Amino acid sequence: MRVFVFEPREERRAGLIVELRSSGIEPQMITEDFFSAGLGGHSEAKIDTSAILLGEYPEVQRHIRALRQRGCANPLIVLKDFRNAQGTAELLNIGADDVIVSPIRGAEVHSRVNSIIRRLYGHAADSVVVGELTAFFDGSDPIVSGSRIKLSKREHSVFQHLALNSNKVISKDAIYDAIYGASIDQPFDKVIDVYICKLRKKFAKAADSGWQYIETVHGRGYKLTTPE
Known part of the structure; x- marks a missing residue:
């Protein structure tokens, strides 16, 4: 499974990559450009089921809106540092598919992405x-x-x-x-x-x-x- 990952905090990035790879996930790190120039080609690939994982950072809500407004329908999951009901509700309301709270476990990310993907393609069963x-x-x-x-x-x-x-x-x-x-x-x-x-x-x-x-x-x- 390939996923796009945007985590601007260097101290979080290395550990996240190791955890994802331990569960068979191939993280493809992206930069700020992905939300503008890089998004065009990605959103056109309708078959692409790659999830987009976003760390918790000040611009995360703006980036979610940009992705959805440009037609990106891929699974979008925010990785939060702490549990916050109001913050989670806001992220879900503006277009995030799911929110996972630290500690992040690769197996959980894998299962949640699979669940979103199969429903995206009209499959309720596993x-x-x-x-x-x-x-x-x-x-x-x-x-x-x-x-x-x-x-x-x-x-x-x-x-x-x-x-x-x-x-x-x-x-x-x-x-x-x-x-x-x-x-x-x-x-x-x-x-x-x-x-x-x-x-x-x-x-x-x-x-x-x-x-x-x-x-x-x-x-x-x-x-x-x-x-x-």
């Missing part, structure tokens, strides 16, 4: 069933015809976006942007095709029907779909 395949939104490996299928970290990222949008076509560019975004370690152009191929092989091998579950819609992208 999983979705597509034919013989059960996809989970909490990071658990999928089950195909009763067998748990082990996925790599990147395979999981690709599969999650397909599962959140099951039976809908998702473009390769949208998946790529959601997974790698502005990372300096962007891989080659065909990497999504490689992961799709690996997922298909694993699903077809495990499924009683032999169905690959990921359909290519030529000129448009990919779709997680039930057996014909």
Whole structure:
């Protein structure tokens, strides 16, 4: 799971990064520019489910308003230093999705982000069933015809976006942007095709029907779909 993190306080930043990484979260640190110039491209990536974590600082309310007014619908969580009912209510009322009070624990952040994401895409339950395949939104490996299928970290990222949008076509560019975004370690152009191929092989091998579950819609992208 990739998240954007804005924490201007240097003394808090290092510990937060370590805690998030311990729970399988990839923090991408952002600067003040993200709320102006950097926001445009991000808000256009509708498939991008990356959460935005904001530390507690004087401009946090202004930044929340800026994100929401520019059309950013991504999960937005504020990390508060102390519990304050009135302050929490104000943050939620202006557009924050959740508020977590210190001490910040990576596992809790991970679960809260997953909860917001699945509701954002219209899923009330913690999983979705597509034919013989059960996809989970909490990071658990999928089950195909009763067998748990082990996925790599990147395979999981690709599969999650397909599962959140099951039976809908998702473009390769949208998946790529959601997974790698502005990372300096962007891989080659065909990497999504490689992961799709690996997922298909694993699903077809495990499924009683032999169905690959990921359909290519030529000129448009990919779709997680039930057996014909």
